[in-house]
Amino acid sequence: xxxxxxxxxxxxxxxxxxxxxxCRASQSISNWLAWYQQKPGKAPKVLIYKASSLESGVxxxxxxxxxxxxxxxxxxxxxxxxxxxxxxQHYNSYPLTFGGGTKVEIK
Amino acid sequence: xxxxxxxxGGVVQPGRSLRLSCAASGFIFNNYGMHWVRQAxxxxxxxxxxxxxxxxxxxxxxxVKGRFTISRDNSKNxxxxxxNSLRAEDTAVYYCARDxxxxxxxxxxxxxxxLVTVSS
Numbered sequence: 414x415x416x417x418x419x420x421x422x423x424x425x426x427x428x429x430x431x432x433x434x435x436c437r438a439s440q441s442i443s444n445w446l447a448w449y450q451q452k453p454g455k456a457p458k459v460l461i462y463k464a465s466s467l468e469s470g471v472x473x474x475x476x477x478x479x480x481x482x483x484x485x486x487x488x489x490x491x492x493x494x495x496x497x498x499x500x501x502q503h504y505n506s507y508p509l510t511f512g513g514g515t516k517v518e519i520k
Numbered sequence: 521x522x523x524x525x526x527x528x529g530g531v532v533q534p535g536r537s538l539r540l541s542c543a544a545s546g547f548i549f550n551n552y553g554m555h556w557v558r559q560a561x562x563x564x565x566x567x568x569x570x571x572x573x574x575x576x577x578x579x580x581x582x583x584v585k586g587r588f589t590i591s592r593d594n595s596k597n598x599x600x601x602x603x604n605s606l607r608a609e610d611t612a613v614y615y616c617a618r619d620x621x622x623x624x625x626x627x628x629x630x631x632x633x634x635l636v637t638v639s640s
Contacts, residue, residue, distance in 0.1 A: 414582075447626035447627070449565075449627075451565075456615055456630035456631065456632055456633055457565065457615075457627075457630060458630070459626055459627060459628055462620065462625070462626040462628075463626075468628070500564065500565055502565070502567075502626065502627075504624050504625055504626060507570070507579040507624065508567060508579065508580075508581050508582065509555075509567040509570070509624070510567060511564060511565040511566065511567065512564075513564050514564045514565075
């Protein structure tokens with residue numbers, strides 16, 4: 414099975430900061446990676462798919478990069494609505510797996 | 521608009537069974553693969569199972585293999601998860617999610633989730 418490791422697990426930042434979250438796969442997954450945002454009590458929402466494709470309706474301050482085993486999610490200028498937990502997920506093969514999550518908190 | 525509505529959650533004793541349903545609307549159900557994803561209280565997301573658009577293939581997480589069965593009724597636009605031999609560690613919010621494609625991709629729509637609590 415492919416393991417997904419996210420870092421950091423918690424991130425404290427201020428409005429306007431540039432924030433980067435990293436996700437590492439235990440083996441190459443090409444660009445078969447998605448990023449989700451989840452707020453408390455709500456279902457996750459897809460932000461990025463195929464490593465760098467922005468989901469329709471998602472603000473352009475979100476961007477994804479990487480391929481193979483290393484991936485990043487960047488928020489160019491953190492907004493109040495962005496404080497949430499973020500998960501990466503691979504879909505290279507079954508079983509699908511998620512990273513452990515990164516909670517973005519207000520500094 | 522796409523809607524996914526889960527039902528069937530509740531409190532169940534260890535070793536018993538429960539069947540979850542996910543009613544889909546707003547899209548052509550039999551064109552999409554469908555997944556179940558769960559989240560234990562205060563924990564991260566765990567993929568559970570997938571069924572292809574036509575029901576021809578199914579995959580499961582090792583943690584539920586042999587105990588859970590995914591199925592779908594395309595005539596009723598409904599996805600199911602039959603959960604047998606439930607354990608305390610199966611306690612979670614269970615989400616159904618639509619696959620962007622037919623064979624395995626990211627999840628572009630999610631339901632609101634249904635809580636399953638396994639406790640004596």
